[in-house]
Amino acid sequence: MSDPATLHDTAHAVPPPPLTQDVSTVxxxxxxxxxxxxxxxxLVFAFHATLPAIEAHKAEVLRAAIGEVLKGPARYETLYVLPEGISATLPSGAREKDFEKVFYGFDAQDTPIGFALVAMGPGFQDQIKLIFGFDPRAGRLLGIKVLESKETPGLGDKIEKDASFRTQFEGIAAPLLGVKKGEKSAENEIEMITGATISSRAVVRNLNQAVTRLQPLLLAYLDAQAKVGTTQEESNPKATASTPNRVVPVDADLRSAAP
Amino acid sequence: MTPTPHSQPIQVMAAPHFKGPDSTPQIMWSVVASLCPVIAASIYFFGPSALLVILASCAGAIVTEWAFVRSGPRTLFDGSGMITGVLLGLTLPPGFPLWMAFVGGAFGIGFGKMIFGGLGQNIFNPALLGRAFLQAAFPVAITTWSASGEAWAGSWWHLRGDNFALPLMSPHVVDTLTGATPLGFMKFEHTATSNLDLLLGSVNGSIGETSGLVILVSGAYLAWKNFLNWRIPASIFLSVAGIASVLHAIDAARYPSPIFMLFSGGLMLGAVFMATDMVTSPVTNRGCWIFGIGIGFLVVSIRIWGGLSEGVMYAILLMNALVPFINRITQPRVFGTSVKVRSL
Amino acid sequence: MRKSTAQEDLLRGIWRENPVLVQVLGLCPTLAVTNTVENSLVMGIATFAVLLGSSFFVSLFKRFIPNEIRISVYILIIATFVTVAEMCLEALVPEVHKALGAFIALIVVNCIILGRQEAFAAKNTVWRSVLDAIGSGLGFILAMLMMGSLREVIGYGTFLGIPLFGDSYEPWVVMILPPGGFLTLGVILLTLGYVEERRRANRVSAMSAQERA
Incomplete structure (x- = not known):
């Protein structure tokens, strides 16, 4: 066997040596x-160095989105959609990321504003992921925000960028109905974006599906809460507030920034 | 100076040495002439807007042709650029901004024809390529159809949209003066338009695609002069009508009638004037049948199962891309041989 | 073969042997993520960093890398830098990271990087390899910026998000869609080829004029 060092000096000269030369497999x-x-x-070092910033940013994006669709809540609770219904606590041994979450927002006087729900479904190109504020008792939407979409730039992405499309969803009663621009005649109708009908309809459809799926669960949760509340509220108004680690206060500046 | 081929004393040319009476410019200008009734009909239906849009796309096509042929063969006056311009103009909505029509004509000639080497070298129909570009670049403007009928009664002279939008600027659209095309109504509202309106052309749509009757008459003239291969439109009509009849028989509520399929949208204009483009259609008669049936199948598929309401443009462009292969598999038997020579 | 100077090693990749415009390598990111200047720039810088790091380590360890498995080792080195770059981008510019999506991970298979390792870093000193990587990396950033500015200015009417033509500009949507990438690259290559041909023709006619004189 030839000396590895000399092998390399010659190997990277002009012609590479034939592979028949014996280099030990070891x-x-x-x-x-x-x-x-x-x-x-x-990689482990890089992962640990960048992880806090990445996690912080993700949490910040979520918090800003919830703040936007619930119109600036003072704080919100994270609730989990379990097979048996919505619950503030996870069954023991379950991992947090395995369950769909909904966010229950309260204003500064601790009056409930509504829930922030995530709706996901097919759009024109790929899945559209939306978050929207919802008041299950009134059956009304409070506002929507697109979290992720790959709709056509300049057309379909108007569902994200066109404020006049987005603001239509504020205070509207579900189920929604998509109509052509300029033809809105009933209260629950949404005017589609010209040239982006498929994307606009996808938004409406995804919202309707999420509402039909989650509204009964949310109402059941509120009814259960109300029962607990009537027995406990007199003695301790804060009793329904959950454990501190799930209560996320929303920054004051975020609140003032929301319209 | 080195001798150029033109200065050689003896000219050597390949066969054929007999010349027919039809030259390229003659054929091309005949096609332009046969388009005149279509243009006239479009002006009747859409007023001066129609003429303006056609002139703008012609200007784009011819200016680009001029820019490319300053040196090289003089194909500026052979009428082929003019055909591209007129055909492109006919596929645009009447209220289309003129600057966009100009861009479309320039793109069609520049990227659809000259880049491949000029007349006779292109793979795709230049007018349709120009339209495909406009469709991708300005999807809103090209699907804004001005409403026909009552909205314009007694105001023939009015422009049908913001034709004079400043270059690079968006047109201002008044929503109440726009409407959907018959295909759009069919796809999104499931309502059909009356067959008589479709036949005569008093419906919303592109400038030149509404009056099916006029297009058929012009096409018949061209076929009689042998300037187009009648097998291409015939096979398109037959296949579209055939597939549409079968589907209509299965579920009449869901699938429109064959008459509606034939006379709505750009099918007539595309089948008669665009699919038959001599450069981008197959050379053998058998190939023409395959080509036309392919277009018909694609048109019906896109219209019924696709996301778009109209599919003639993409159908023809897709089949254009297949023409070299169609030519190869339909090569006629070499004279004197018994086995067909295939080179695929 | 004449040995190149350090200056040549640095300058070669920027224009005369530009990896995208002349060697026509690394077209996947060039076509896919150049719809805005910001995306192009971040992609360019990430690729630059990966190229620089990989060239440095490959030339540093070239003595210890057996010839038989050199490609595997190069890919390992490149992939490490790409993963680090991806994490850094996600931490520093999360919005752009989201927009670039899978194309950051695909830097691994960008043939400019593997090409420079195999063609240069594996045979040259660390100093020269770093110069070569800087040159090629800058050339890549330059090409990405050309694509990105053309496409963003025409496709959105903005440059780095700043509107250039006012509110009523009609964006050419096609330019920010995939066909726009192909069109833009085609037009750039066509223009460069045309200019080069003209220059060569001028040079030839000047030389023949000299000979006659």
Whole structure:
């Protein structure tokens, strides 16, 4: 076997040597494993260095979105959609990310504003992910915001960027009905964006589906809460507020920024 | 100076050495002439807007042609650029901004024809390529159809939209003066338009695609002069009518009638004037049948199952791309051989 | 073969042997993410960083990398830098990271990077490889910016998000869709080719004029 060092000096001169030259397999495996270990260690460091910023940003985006669709709540609670109904607590041993979440917002006087719900469904190109504020007792939407979409730039993405389309959803009663621009005749009708009918209809359809799915669950939750509330509210008005780690206060500046 | 091929004393040319009476410019200008009734009908239905849009797309086409042929073969006056311009103009809505029509004509000639090497070298129909570009670039403007009928009664002279929008600027659209095309009504509202309106052309739509009767008469003239291969429109009509009849028989409420399919949208204009473009259609008669049936199948598929309400443009462009392969598999038997020579 | 100077190593990749405009490599990101200047710039910088890091390490360790598995080791080094770059982008510019999506991870298979390792870093000193990587990386950023500015200015009427033509500008939607990428790249290559041809023709006619004189 030739000396590895000389092999390399010649290897990277003009013609690469034929592969028949015998290099021990152990050396090849060792080199790859060594390089892999170094790479792995580097990645772990990078992961830990960037993780806090990434997580903080994700939480910030969520908080801003909830603040926007609920029109600036003072705080909100995170509730979980379990198979048996909506609950403030997870069954023991369950992981948080396995369950759909809804967010229950309260204003500064601690009066409930409504729920922020996530609706996801097919759009024109790909899935559209929406968050919307909803008052289940009145059956009315409070506002919507697009979290993720890949709709056609300049057309379909108007569902995100066109404020006159978005503001139509504030205070409107579900189920919604999409109509052509300029033909709104009933209260629950939404005017579609010209040239982006498919995307606009997808938004309406996704919202309707989420409402039909979640409204009964939310009402059941509120009824259960009301029962608990009447027995406890007199003695301790804060009793229904959940444990501190799930209560997220919304920044004062965020509240003032919301219209 | 080095001798150029033109200065050689003896000219050597390939066969054929007999010349027919029809030259390229002659054929091209005949097609332009046969388009005149279609243009006239469109002006009757849509007023001066129609003429303005056609002139703008012609200007775009011809200016671009001029810019490319300052050196090289003089194809400026052979009428082919003019055909592209007129055909493109006929596929646009009447209220289309003139600057966009100009851009479409320029793109059609520049990217649809000259980049491939000029007349006779292009793969795709230049007018349709121009329209495809406009559809992708300005999807809102190109689907804003001005309302026909009552909205314009007694005001023939009025422009049908913001034709004079400043270059690069958006047109101002008055929503009450727009309406859907018959295909749009069918797709999104499930209402059909009367067959007589479709036949005569008093419906919303592109400038030149509304009057099916006039287009058929012009096409018959061209077919009689042998300037187009009648097999292409015939196979398109037959296949569209055939598939539509079967679907209509299965579920009449869901699928429109074959008459509606034939006379709505751009099918007539596309089948007679665009699919038959000599450069971008197959050379063999058998190939023409395959080509036309393919277009018919694609048109019905896009209209019924696709996201768009109209599919003639994409159907023809897709089949244009297949023409070289169609030509290859339909090569006639070499004289004197018994086995067909295939080179695929 | 004549040895190139350090200056040549640096400048070569920027224009004369530009990885995108001349070698026509790395077209996937060039076509896919250049719909705005911001996306193009971030993509360019990420690729630049990965190229610089990979070239440095490949040339540093070239003695210890057996020839038989060199490609695997290069890919390992490149993939490490890409993953680090992806995490950094997500932490620093989350909005752009979302817009670029899968194309950041796809830097791994950008052939400019593997090409520079195999063609240059594996045979040259660390110093020269770093210069070469900087040159090619800048050339890539330049090409991305050309694509991104053309497409954003025509497709949105803005530059880095700043409106250029006022409110009533009609955006050419096609320019920010995939066909617009192909059109823009085609037009850029066509223009450069045309200019180059004209220059060459002028040079030839000047030379023949000299000979006659």
């Amino acid at each position: 050396k090849l495996v060792f080199t790859l494993v060594f390089a892999g270990v170094i790479a792995g260690v580097l």
